Amino acid sequence: MTTIKQDVFGEFQDPDTGVKHEVKRFTLTSLSGVEVEVISYGAGIRGIKAPDKRGNIEYVTLGFDKFEEYKKFPFIGSSIGRNGNRIGKGKFHLDGVDYQLTINNNENHLHGGKRGWDKYNWESARIDNAVVFSLLSPDGDQGYPGSVISQVKYTLSHSGELRIDFEAMTTRATPINMTNHAFLNLGGHSSGRKSLLEHVFTVNADCYIPVSETLIPTGEKASVGGTAFDLRCPTTLGEALEKAPGGGFDHTFCLHNKTRGKLEFALRACHPSSGRVLEVYTSEPGVQIYTGNFLPKEKGKMVGYNGHSYTYQGSFCTEPQNFPDAINQPKNFPDNVLRPGKTYSHSMSYNFLVEK
Structure with missing residues (x-):
């Protein structure tokens, strides 16, 4: 069975209210040796440990020893x-009204804005074999319409499958597209770019979404063939990133x-020398693959567990989700508008395996 332990990781002072x-x-912790730490700040994954084919267990996610670092990065x-x-x-x-959101990525809005949901300390509860976080986002938050109540549930199976279930409800029509943003390296969190390039990926996708110079979709879906x-x-990944x-x-x-x-x-995703394998499942139509292109290029700028530096392309993200900018591409992309009386739901899972 999966065991759950609880402790205090740090103290957060809300910048709006001053309340601590x-x-x-x-x-x-699962019977398979997979261990997952989740924290109420950002309803996030603080770390995932997984065994390799030799039985060595170490972090396969980027993360920090001190809470303050999560506010910095x-x-x-x-x-x-x-x-x-x-x-x-x-x-x-939307519905005859023009909306302007906060801008936090060049000229664009990224991951919920200047204070997205990653920058809140969520309410938390343990329910049976799961941990559940909840958050109330007020009407007008970052420019979005409607008050939204959201929930994130983490469940770890005895075999090492981490399931994440997202839900949300709203008082007014509003775009919703939730995901998790874990940074992963199956060779171990400190193994860097060389390890990242060794990963073998198989993706169930025959199309991808081309983007502009500022990473906004052009509105088309292009065949992956020959690219x-x-x-x-x-x-x-080494072979793929060369092109x-x-x-x-x-x-x-x-x-x-x-x-x-x-x-x-x-x-x-498979890391052959360690034997670690990650399988990703989702209920949404797409998965964003990000190869840590904006991580610092100099050592010492971003220091994680046990004093290890995290640098450029030293990890990857696999973010299951709807297509980016779907609110502005209603004819081409799946709808991402949540309306009153409806429930947004997205389920995803990370299944950690070992290949001898």
Whole structure:
């Protein structure tokens, strides 16, 4: 069975109210040796430990020893909302009204804005074999319409599958696109870019979404055939990134024959020398693959567990989600508008395995 332990990871002072809150940490441990730490700040993953083929267990996520570092480096392991990824110029038109969101990524709105949901300390509770976080986002938060109540539930199976379930309800029509932003390296959190390039990826996607120079979708879906994005057969990231525009991925892959709302296979990543394998499943139509292109290029700028530096392309993210900027692409992309009386739901899972 999976065990859950709870302690205090730090103290958070809300910048709006000045009120101080305990940052709670929950440690879920499975029979397989997979261990997951989640914290109330950002309803995020503080760390995941997984065994390799020799029985060695270590962190396969980036993370920090002290809570204060999570405030300094946004999105590390966090739950992302209201809207993961980018919205072009932070603008959209919905039900006859023009909205302007906060701008925090060049000229665009990214991952919920200047104070997205990753920067809140969520309410937390342990329910049976799961940990549940909840947050109330007020009407007008970061420019979005409607008050939204959201929930993130983490469940770890005895076999090492981490399931994350997102839900939200709103008082007014508003775009919602939630995901998790864990930074991963199956070779171990400190193994760096060399290890990242050794990963073998298989992605269930026959199309990807081209983007502009500021990473906003052009509105089309392009075939992966003959491009760096063709990961339908096992391909090392090193081989793929040699052909990738700008030398890295920060793109959404459109899952093949995806039934929205049904948990289905998205991708498989394998690190051959350690034997660690990650399988990702999602109920959403896409998965964003990001290869740590904006991590610092100098050592010592971002220091994680046990004093190890995290640098450029030393990890990857696999973020299951709807397509970016879907609110501005209603004819081409799946709808991402949540309306009163309806429930937004997105389920995803990280299944950690060992290949001898």
